[in-house]
Amino acid sequence: MNKKSVRDVEVKGKRVFVRVDFNVPVEDGKITDDTRIRETLPTIKYLIENGAKVILASHMGRPKGEFVDSMRLTSAAVRLSELLGKPVAKADEAIGEAVKAKIAELNDGDVLVLENVRFYKGEEKNDPELAKQFAELADLFVNDAFGAAHRAHASTEGIAHFLPAVSGLLMEKELSVLGKALSNPERPFTAIIGGSKVKDKIDVIDNLLNLADNVLIGGGLSYTFTKAQGYEIGKSLVDNDKIDAALGFIEKAKKLGKNFVLPVDVVVADKFGADANTKIVDATEIPADWEGLDIGPKTREIYADIIKNSKLVVWNGPMGVFEIDIFAEGTKAVAQACATTEGYTVIGGGDSAAAAEKFHLADQMDHISTGGGASLEFMEGKALPGVEALNDK
Ligand SMILES: Nc1ncnc2c1ncn2[C@@H]1O[C@H](COP(=O)(O)OP(=O)(O)O)[C@@H](O)[C@H]1O
Numbered sequence: 001m002n003k004k005s006v007r008d009v010e011v012k013g014k015r016v017f018v019r020v021d022f023n024v025p026v027e028d029g030k031i032t033d034d035t036r037i038r039e040t041l042p043t044i045k046y047l048i049e050n051g052a053k054v055i056l057a058s059h060m061g062r063p064k065g066e067f068v069d070s071m072r073l074t075s076a077a078v079r080l081s082e083l084l085g086k087p088v089a090k091a092d093e094a095i096g097e098a099v100k101a102k103i104a105e106l107n108d109g110d111v112l113v114l115e116n117v118r119f120y121k122g123e124e125k126n127d128p129e130l131a132k133q134f135a136e137l138a139d140l141f142v143n144d145a146f147g148a149a150h151r152a153h154a155s156t157e158g159i160a161h162f163l164p165a166v167s168g169l170l171m172e173k174e175l176s177v178l179g180k181a182l183s184n185p186e187r188p189f190t191a192i193i194g195g196s197k198v199k200d201k202i203d204v205i206d207n208l209l210n211l212a213d214n215v216l217i218g219g220g221l222s223y224t225f226t227k228a229q230g231y232e233i234g235k236s237l238v239d240n241d242k243i244d245a246a247l248g249f250i251e252k253a254k255k256l257g258k259n260f261v262l263p264v265d266v267v268v269a270d271k272f273g274a275d276a277n278t279k280i281v282d283a284t285e286i287p288a289d290w291e292g293l294d295i296g297p298k299t300r301e302i303y304a305d306i307i308k309n310s311k312l313v314v315w316n317g318p319m320g321v322f323e324i325d326i327f328a329e330g331t332k333a334v335a336q337a338c339a340t341t342e343g344y345t346v347i348g349g350g351d352s353a354a355a356a357e358k359f360h361l362a363d364q365m366d367h368i369s370t371g372g373g374a375s376l377e378f379m380e381g382k383a384l385p386g387v388e389a390l391n392d393k
């Protein structure tokens with residue numbers, strides 16, 4: 001990476017504003033998955049050990065510029081303190097005199113968590129006034145929030161214009177793994193795209209067709225392609241605005257000589273739910289009143305074979321509604337193939353990571369990205385504003 005990292009600058013005795021992504025799932029005040037907090041520990045520990053005063057800033061949820069109690073970062077600060085095995089101070093705001101006073105009390109190696117930066121209207125607008133107020137708190141800006149790097153907000157982008165700005169170790173690792181995978185991929189390189197966000201994922205398919213040898217399509221995404229080819233898809237998920245784009249990708253793959261693979265069979269259900277009646281049909285023979293909710297057994301076998309023979313696998317989006325057991329087999333088969341292939345496996349997207357966890361296969365993947373939207377935009381070839389704003393080496 002051509003951007004400076006926290007290792008390239010002096011941090012001793014400095015007040016360091018570290019943007020992290022502590023946007024973790026919370027239910028009844030309890031964090032249900034602390035992966036994003038654990039993944040920032042290398043940066044935080046590095047700063048503590050090197051005598052910095054560590055000021056952590058993050059968003060949580062989408063509070064739209066209001067103070068919302070359920071979106072405070074208190075539980076994240078408590079969890080961080082447990083993980084670090086040392087006290088972590090917590091401010092109830094993210095700017096202003098009370099926060100400055102708390103920072104003035106910090107000794108070298110101390111840690112303070114600021115309040116949710118999205119409680120301020122200027123955050124998502126990237127208001128320079130708010131960015132300046134964040135910058136006044138510190139001597140150095142470290143961006144370790146890969147999960148929010150695709151957002152040009154005051155605490156991810158704006159602040160970098162007012163302070164020396166470098167990447168954290170998680171940011172560096174994410175960019176290096178994804179960058180290496182995509183810029184000089186080991187081949188055969190297989191990309192698997194599934195899930196339900198057809199609009200969000202169409203552009204990534206376009207770029208992956210340029211990069212990968214095999215592109216496998218699954219999940220809710222696949223029916224737009226099936227419909228584009230003129231087949232009945234019943235009540236399956238479809239994005240009618242993307243039919244032309246879908247046809248275009250099938251053509252593009254042919255022109256480039258890429259192996260673009262759509263499901264050959266699907267699990268269809270007479271309704272959406274755990275108590276639905278299901279059957280397996282050819283992908284071109286979905287009955288009018290039924291909906292496709294998983295890839296079928298023939299498709300699972302084809303996909304698993306391709307994955308097992310790949311040197312690099314990038315997977316984003318489940319193959320079916322894996323949250324419901326009767327529609328989980330396709331996602332499980334892909335997760336198992338990713339876990340056992342000798343190739344290097346990279347997983348992006350919250351739901352694919354959750355699926356890998358559900359099947360107890362997460363530790364067998366080589367890299368699980370902390371960014372869903374961010375890893376997609378990176379794979380689309382887009383610049384990430386939170387990275388662009390950092391100082392060059
Ligand atoms: N055939 C399908 N029909 C409807 N929803 C689906 C289908 N296959 C997968 N899904 C849903 O897609 C969701 C995940 O999609 P998405 O957000 O695009 O993935 P990710 O978070 O991994 O990027 C899951 O909740 C899953 O239930």
Ligand SMILES: O=C(OP(=O)(O)O)[C@H](O)COP(=O)(O)O
Nearest residue numbers: 021023147148350371372373374
């Ligand atoms: O959870 C996040 O996005 P992701 O679900 O796409 O990984 C990030 O914290 C960014 O949050 P946002 O999509 O509200 O800007």
